[in-house]
Amino acid sequence: MKATIMPDQPPTTEPNRGEATEQTTMVQLTGVTKQYQHFQLEPVDLQLPAGMVMGLIGPNGAGKSTIMRIMMGLVNPNSGTVQVLGQTMSSNASIVKQEIGYFSDDLRLYGAESLGWHMQFVRSLYPHWDQEYAQMLLSRFGLLEQQRIKGLSHGQRVKAMLLLILARRPKLLILDEPTNGLDPVAKQEVLAELMQVMNDDDRSIIYSSHQTQDVEQISDWLTFIDRGRVIASDNRDDFLECWRRIKLRAPESWKMPPIPGLRHESQLQNFRVLTIDRFHSRVAETLVASGAEVEAIETMTLEEIFVGVVMRGREIESR
Amino acid sequence: MNANAVRILFLKDLYLSRRFLFGYLAGAMASAIMTCLPYKAASDVGFILMITVTIATGIHMIGLLMLGDGLEHTRAFVLSMPVSVLDYSVSKIAVVLCTFLIPWSLMLGLAMMGSFLLPYAKPGVVVVLPAIFCFMLSCFTIQLVSAVVTDSIGWTIVVMVAGNVGLNLFLMNFNADPSVIAAAKSETVTWPPLVLQVLAVEWLVILGAIAMAFYFQTRKRDLV
Numbered sequence: 001m002k003a004t005i006m007p008d009q010p011p012t013t014e015p016n017r018g019e020a021t022e023q024t025t026m027v028q029l030t031g032v033t034k035q036y037q038h039f040q041l042e043p044v045d046l047q048l049p050a051g052m053v054m055g056l057i058g059p060n061g062a063g064k065s066t067i068m069r070i071m072m073g074l075v076n077p078n079s080g081t082v083q084v085l086g087q088t089m090s091s092n093a094s095i096v097k098q099e100i101g102y103f104s105d106d107l108r109l110y111g112a113e114s115l116g117w118h119m120q121f122v123r124s125l126y127p128h129w130d131q132e133y134a135q136m137l138l139s140r141f142g143l144l145e146q147q148r149i150k151g152l153s154h155g156q157r158v159k160a161m162l163l164l165i166l167a168r169r170p171k172l173l174i175l176d177e178p179t180n181g182l183d184p185v186a187k188q189e190v191l192a193e194l195m196q197v198m199n200d201d202d203r204s205i206i207y208s209s210h211q212t213q214d215v216e217q218i219s220d221w222l223t224f225i226d227r228g229r230v231i232a233s234d235n236r237d238d239f240l241e242c243w244r245r246i247k248l249r250a251p252e253s254w255k256m257p258p259i260p261g262l263r264h265e266s267q268l269q270n271f272r273v274l275t276i277d278r279f280h281s282r283v284a285e286t287l288v289a290s291g292a293e294v295e296a297i298e299t300m301t302l303e304e305i306f307v308g309v310v311m312r313g314r315e316i317e318s319r
Numbered sequence: 320m321n322a323n324a325v326r327i328l329f330l331k332d333l334y335l336s337r338r339f340l341f342g343y344l345a346g347a348m349a350s351a352i353m354t355c356l357p358y359k360a361a362s363d364v365g366f367i368l369m370i371t372v373t374i375a376t377g378i379h380m381i382g383l384l385m386l387g388d389g390l391e392h393t394r395a396f397v398l399s400m401p402v403s404v405l406d407y408s409v410s411k412i413a414v415v416l417c418t419f420l421i422p423w424s425l426m427l428g429l430a431m432m433g434s435f436l437l438p439y440a441k442p443g444v445v446v447v448l449p450a451i452f453c454f455m456l457s458c459f460t461i462q463l464v465s466a467v468v469t470d471s472i473g474w475t476i477v478v479m480v481a482g483n484v485g486l487n488l489f490l491m492n493f494n495a496d497p498s499v500i501a502a503a504k505s506e507t508v509t510w511p512p513l514v515l516q517v518l519a520v521e522w523l524v525i526l527g528a529i530a531m532a533f534y535f536q537t538r539k540r541d542l543v
Contacts, residue, residue, distance in 0.1 A: 074398055076542045094321060094403040102399040106543065108392035110335060124327050125400050 024050040026172050026204040032080030034066055041066050041228045048204055055219030056208035057306055060104060061230040064208040065104065066101040068176045072102050085172060101165035104176035109149045115160050116145030126168045134167035155186035162190060166197060173205040179214050194218055212303040224309050243300045244279035248272050250292035257290045259283060263312055275308055320409060323504035324402050328410035332384050336418050339379060341354035347422035351429035355437055369426050374492040377459040380418040385411060385466045395543040408448050419459055427452045443505030446514050453521040454489050458482030467532045
């Protein structure tokens with residue numbers, strides 16, 4: 001079977017929904033770059049309107065964590081500007097962080113101390129700490145205040161960290177792979193709590209993962225990252241609606257008509273599979289009119305779309 | 320700088336180091352008491368113990384509070400909260416200095432008090448003790464700078480070893496100087512020029528090292 005990767009237009013990295021532009025921008029990255037010895041984050045432009053959940057999807061080492069650390073002011077970019085909650089991060093980080101809850105696998109609590117001690121410590125730095133909500137989360141997550149952190153399982157530690165973040169009542173949540181290493185039950189508990197959090201319309205979440213199912217559940221905007229580059233960014237429903245796999249039969253001499261958004265084509269004798277990212281009912285009509293017999297038009301999972309986008313990007317890069 | 324955040328972080332680190340701090344305070348008390356016993360052997364052992372406790376406190380507190388935050392990934396947790404790099408740096412350097420200075424000053428104070436109160440001790444020893452203790456303090460501040468700059472346990476240990484070698488050389492030469500010997504055996508407190516010069520250099524090193532620690536810590540671009 002032979003396969004062809006189709007060139008494509010560069011990705012749009014700013015949400016283009018009508019309502020989004022009217023909302024407050026929670027995060028705005030403009031031309032942000034970061035150079036490490038073996039990794040380069042290429043200029044990133046991202047915008048997150050209030051009330052939106054953006055999923056950052058990328059393979060391991062793609063640059064998701066670097067982007068999130070830059071948003072948090074933990075890492076300084078080599079160039080570009082970072083605005084979070086309307087403030088420039090480089091000069092106002094400590095003020096802005098009052099309104100941010102940041103989770104990362106890199107963060108560790110003090111193992112010898114109890115969860116209750118951590119709650120007291122975090123509370124002392126956050127005037128908006130919601131003790132009632134913290135108590136509710138304790139019971140919902142099955143945690144005890146007197147438990148020492150080093151005695152907790154991985155899942156419990158993640159929940160403890162989320163408790164410490166959510167009880168601050170932040171306007172913006174930056175969550176770097178929060179469901180990594182969780183069992184299916186714990187993962188659902190965490191995702192359910194995050195969906196609950198989203199009932200507050202003004203709250204925004206940036207959520208990174210390489211597990212597309214998790215991101216698909218809670219995100220309404222998706223950004224794909226690979227090898228330090230933003231390779232696609234779009235509304236989740238648009239991704240799922242516009243991507244289709246079309247299986248067809250056509251003689252080997254068949255000449256394919258121009259198909260808008262054709263991403264990939266593979267062929268085995270007279271059987272062909274086309275992947276397109278701008279599906280419309282007219283596409284099938286065009287194919288039939290050209291002499292092909294359309295056998296199936298299949299929707300694609302987010303994972304398939306993601307893999308398709310990444311593979312295409314790498315193919316183009318290697319040319 | 321947010322003074323409240325600095326205070327909270329300072330108290331947090333003081334709390335986290337409490338068990339070790341109490342241990343070193345107990346060691347400091349025990350060694351100081353030993354130096355005051357009316358036997359030369361006990362006094363010598365007590366003095367060696369004092370030096371040991373001082374060195375151990377320094378390296379342990381730098382490792383626990385300064386380097387440990389990076390190694391244990393708790394630094395990212397702290398910095399993810401409304402804390403600036405300056406707040407973090409001021410609280411860290413202050414708490415590391417404080418946890419060192421508490422047992423250090425206790426030992427220095429008790430040893431100086433002993434030289435006045437004990438019947439067999441000469442009051443002149445009072446001029447020798449600050450020079451020796453300030454040498455250890457200057458070694459500690461240099462270790463602190465190396466920990467801040469390198470963020471590496473390995474390099475900090477190298478500096479600690481160099482400091483200990485330097486301390487031995489210092490003790491050998493300083494205690495062999497005739498003006499220092501004469502001052503230590505004197506019934507009255509007299510400050511020989513050499514002791515004053517040594518103290519001046521030591522304080523220059525201490526203040527310079529603390530300033531450098533602040534300078535390098537606050538200039539770091541990426542803290543995680």
